[in-house]
Amino acid sequence: MSQSSPSVQTGLRITRALGHARYALAANPVTLCAVLLFMFVLGCAIFGPMLAPYDPLQTNGAMALKAPSWQHWFGTDQLGRDVFSRVLVAARLDLTIAFSAVIIAFIIGSTMGAVAGFFGGWSDLAVSRVCDTIMAFPLFVLAMGIVAAAGNSVINIVYATALINIPFYARMARAEVNVRRNAGFVHAARLAGNSEWRLLAVHIFPNTLPPMMVQVSLNLGWAILNAAGLSFIGLGVRPPDAEWGIMVAEGANFIVSGEWWMALFPGAALMLAVFSFNLLGDGLRDLVDPQKRT
Amino acid sequence: MALGVKSRLILSRLAQALPALAGIVVVTFILTRALPGDPAAYFAGPAADARSIAQIREQLGLDRPLPVQFLSYVTDLLQGDLGRSISTGQPVAEALMQRLPASLELTLFALLLSALIAIPLGVAAARRPDSWVDQACRLLVTAGVSLPTFFTGLLLVYVFYFILGWAPPPLGRLDLIYLSPPQVTGFFTIDALLDRDFATFRAALAQLVLPAMTLALFTLAPIARMTRASMIQALGSEFIRTARASGLSERRIVYTYAFRNAMLPVVTTLGMVFSFMLGANVLVEKVFAWPGIGSFAVEALVVSDYAAVQGFVLAMAVLFVLLNLLIDVVYTLADPRVGMEG
């Protein structure tokens, strides 16, 4: 019995969690849309390169600046490259940038914040000061500065984006840990002989994850926008790699001359991705918000 | 006594900001020196040789060791001297003072626009959570925050200026045909009104509309979300139940009781949004040729103009600190509990 019951229970738990999720989604069609949208974007990132009808890097002099057609759904760009293929393939790069930046920021920021919130004292002071300092910078300009100083490569965009996101996680983790550090279950765990670090890592930190996940989801969108913004001022991804921001930035110069598709489709893809992250974050917030869990 | 506690609170906030400011001075200095590109080479001009570059490097003081450069930078800073932009040759402080009003006017106007739309939206959504109003509001603000500002800006320009011709050309703060009004506040709209020059006022306002819309669209979300959340919380709180049980009118319950309580976190959000906007201006200013400090920073960054970048960042940081202080003051005035509880 003691052998079988945990797995049965786990199964039950999963069913129950799914049940909750299904209820929450049914109650909130917008979140359902967000989940579907998110899966779609994720699908593009994973399968995009396989699905792309053309080589996204292949130029074609004869086909430059062609409007959308059956042959080229999203038209072609100034070098005759297929915009649809490029938009599809760009999903992977954009999501990679966003995910890595946010994961780095999350790991560093939440660790800093959790330590500060739990131990207080000088660690709190130090973390708070570091966060204050970063936050007092105009964040986008800071990111610009970092990429300009370190050179524009994907990895530097990731670092810059991660850095400006760290304070958000640090502050949030600090607050979330802080409200829990005197909770009964923490004292109980202390009585059970857990060391302070273990208290933080095993007992408190996992409980802060749900609200942090909301932040992660919202930040993913922001990270993409940030990378796109850097591309727009010329500090982004290197050509010829397809990336939504740089495609919009390049396409922007073609709007006035009537080649709207070059900016519109990557812009729409960018928007769609950010939109799905934001909606998802919003929906997660509703799920996580204890006030709404009646 | 109460005032004493509160003013002490504010002073301590100010004191807390000092380390951050010091941090910023150091970080910007290091960051700017890490920028690639040799300003000396840039300023020596297109046809300079190694000797003339060295000459200019010496002129700019860039040949001295970094700690010495830092020391002289800090010394100047303490005397209120932000240095001289090596690209425009103007004192950085002067350039910032000239451009700051432009950015502030745009940002404030955008914030006003955003708040005027987002707060009623948030309240409406909070009064009927999960209704179609709520969902529509959520979709709208999320869509807004999902659009890259430069893309929105370009799109608005294309539609409203190039195709429809409703908006004036995106040429900064005033259409070509107008002159800036006599400077009092530095805000063209206000200065024009002070000067009773309504034509210029309209022109300045017309220039503001598109960039402000671009920024506002992007910032609807945080304000509306926060309004909604804190309004839901306020409406669900027990004192609202008391108010209902006391038979107070719906108006009074929603606006005097719930709304005022809900506004407190919204004020904080407004402050955060404002400082975020000042930073995010960079891209919008570029699209609309807005002569603000954002575009100034980009230009300076591109030419490795140390003094200008440092000055800009420092100005923003000070602004940020002042803004937080302002929020604290507002908060303190609005919430009797601040500083009184343990």
Place this chain on the structure above:
Amino acid sequence: MQRRDFLKGVGIAALSSGVPLASIPSAWAQAADTLVIAIGSTINSLDLHRPGTNRPSYMVTVNIYDRLVRFATKALPDGSLNFDYNTLEGELAESWQIAPDGMSVVFKLKPDVKFWDGAPITAEDVRWSLERAIALGGFPATQMKAGGLEKADQFEVVDDRSIRVKFLRKSKLTLPDLAVPVPFIINSKVAKSKATPQDPWAAEYLHRNPAGSGAYKVERWDPGQQIVFVRNEEWKAGPLPAIRRIVLREVPSQATRRALIERGDIGMAFELPPKDAKEISEKKSAVVVGAPIANCIHVLNTNLNFEPFKDKRVRQAIAYAIPYQQIFEQGAYGRGLPMWGGKSFTPTDIAWPQPSPYSTDYDKAKELLAQTEFKNGFEVPLSFDLGTADWGESTALIIQEGLAKIGVKTTIDKVPGANWRTMALVDKKLPLHLENFGGWLDTPCYYFLWAYAKGNLFNSSNYSDAEMEQLINETLPMEMSDPAYAPKIRRMIAKAFDEVPRIPLWQPSLESGLRKDVQGYSSWYHRQPELRTMKIVKG
């Protein structure tokens, strides 16, 4: 009376030296005699001599200061005007006389020319100004040196209206070099009164406060936004310009500039990207005026300091692996002149630029590469200046694709403007990059001096060749009519073709869009708008 607070900011200078302004109507710039020009870049100084003054700022100096001499204009076959490098005419100088020994020249100033403040222009002003061009160092000094003007004592006041310029050596470039934007004449009395011991050349003052005699005066300068020129009604150094007021408005967005000119909201969009130039001229939504820039070529530079490019055959292979036609169509949009597909490796004439003998031939490229130790290809970064992305990006991408066909794998590196100069030109450490040098003085030897002589700024290939250097030094002072000149130039060109450190792509055009009622514009070698000849025609 004066409702506008005109005395604010930097406009003060123009007023203090000029005529008091009458009241200005609210919608002043709408007036028929006002021309609005959109420019893409920022003007950062009113003084070209100052260190740190950027290239777009030259347009201020060009229009508000006078020089001793200028290049004449000539009518092209199509009726448009262009400058004539071969003919100098006096601007402030009424006449000039070369000494019998050919080692000096005396300029006589026009009798009625005056500075804006009414002071007559004297030989001392000229001397001070020329000395200043050398003394402040940096680019102006280098430019002066190219014309053999290196020392302060080369300039000698003869009398109030006469000044002698002595030559260190005979050079055909000396006189033309006095017509370029650099040796402009400043009101030395005003400047000296503002000079300080730390700043003997009043660089600080003149940076914001022009003191000149040119056809236009600065009425107002809002750095980062606009500069407003107003006509100098007293100008005597040439025919009075037709347009009374000109606003140069900085519009960073290229798309906006195009929208503005197409909608007719501005009179002129200066420096159109090739695509816009092509489309606007096809749509006829505005008049596109421009010409190939003299002595300028867009090139792909190989850097001989890097291993694969030390081998001439690798460079030649690269030159054969470039899709020239595609670049010309999609990078240059057909604007400019092709610089490939020339007939022979041994040129028959000395016209410069002239097409190189290379054309797209992958087989030949592979064959050449196969002879080297890089037969399996190699990897190399391909860099270009972010500031020239409007043509650089497409070009780089197409080159990348072409080179891939012969196994050369490139990664594209966009270098921000500030870093570009350091990395590409000063440190010369970019292995493969796009470059666009153009010489102000329109002679082949001048181009070769900058681009093929060791150590010179635009020789970012690190090309070094004793024979080439000797040829450059020999031809530089030589009159072009000298019978020895042409053979030497042909030899230089042949060497450049054979060794191809710089692979020519095309000769670019400088084109601007003009509203239909705006006329009289032509593009100049210095790539700045000459405003004096422009006019607005009614109807």
Place this chain on the structure above:
Amino acid sequence: MSGSLLQVENLTVEFRTRNGIVRAVERVDLSVGRGETLAIVGESGSGKSVTSYAVMRILDSAGSIAQGSVMFSGIDVANADEDTMATLRGREISMVFQNPRLALNPIRKIGRQIEDVLIRHVQATHNNAKQKAIELLAKVRIARPEERYDAYPFELSGGMCQRVVIALALACKPRLLIADEPTTGLDVRTQKAVMDLIVELVAEQGMSMILITHDLGLAAAYCERVIVMEKGRVVEAASAASVFKDPQEPYTKRLVRATPRPGVSLRDLLPDPEIPYAAQTPRTESVEGQPLLEVRDLVKSFAPAQSASLLSRFMNKSVAEPARSVDGISFTLAKGETLGLVGESGCGKSTTSAMIMRLLDPTSGSIFFAGRDIGAIPARSFARDADRARLQLVFQDPTDSLNPRFTAARAIADPLYRLGGVTRADEARTAVEEIAKMVGLPHDLLDRFPHQLSGGQKARVGIARAMVLRPDLVVLDEPTAALDVSVQAIVLNLLADLRAELGMSYLFVSHDLQVVRMLCDRALVMRAGRIVEEGSAAAVLEDPQHAYTRELVSAIPHPPL
């Protein structure tokens, strides 16, 4: 019942939840006559509050009156329009809530809040509203009402806030006052003062009152009639006098039995007295020799509101002395003894228990545990101390003290892994199941998460976790304060049984003298950080010596028995 003021018939209230529609109140009938006082008694979830909200029609948006009628003085409340209701609320029926601090708008002066009601119901004009508000404040016995008019809720104590809420409710002299757990969360003395005030004002104005409470004693002491509700239904309606003496329904009987009252033993609280008294072992009398725990001159002082920055601390030179939360207390606890620690909130009893448990470092003084001064070991490093396993705590709030992400089994097993030297999962599972059996926790609940357990089940998990290591001393920090009275009875008995079975010592921290009397051998009464009285548990309750203790004892509601 024609003379009744409020007549509720067949009332059914439904809530839409994610698990479908839930009936919170089902077919409830009740009536309140003019001038009558009625108590609705029930445990949590019995639907007593929902009934009152339905009467005022202030159910939140998910709830609705599905069926039945509510007639108030001839007005059909269930079908009246919103305007009528708005006039009715506050004017004719008003309500006093539990949690008085939260029931007031935190950023509005209390005087203004009273004025809002007065003006809304045209009881005052803008000119005389302030005066009337001050009069009302005086009427609810708030000292210096003129000054307090300008006070904000946070500046007042809980009792004072409740007086303000009463003033709000009585502002328009309504005919019916509904008091929804008006004293829950208040100390026993404040509770008495507030209840006395309400009853007095109600009588004075000739109003009717509905008192909603979980406390049968309180209900019977202050009301004429009592209605008992269970699971949304009325199970019994009786006069206050008869409900205690002669309960009719089984549920009422259980409830009456479970209510701690003078003269009964722990075992008497259980519904089924026939259960054999497993724990009938006599209480261990103080064993001679070394006490298990000895506390000497224990002091804990907290710095006043810590300023965040150094600068403000410099400017704040003239700060008050640090407040002493525990002010030099000494006592001993013998092996096998149960010591009660009694006091009102803020008296320092929880701080004391936290220090003994080594969760908090004392400012001075010593704590000897089995002869060793464990007070000197910093709290942070006590987790690795050998005595950690011997000292355990049962927490006040069973919900807060369970990690939401741990199953019951994992929560109970955690001390085993950390301190019990257990490494294998099956070993731990066996131990967990053993203790679970002991605390009466069915095994199938062990794999549930806290939010899937009821309050009583969570309390058992908490107890099991504390007991699994067989500690020598268990501090029970108000272990039943958050529980319904019937669950409290079971938990208290469980604790007594465990003590007998495992031979532990208890330090029982509580505010409830009756409970202390039943469970403890000796009792300490704390006030403002000091011990004011000490003696055998029975003696402290029955023959208090100190004036404060006497006051406490007399404030306990005295239902008619």
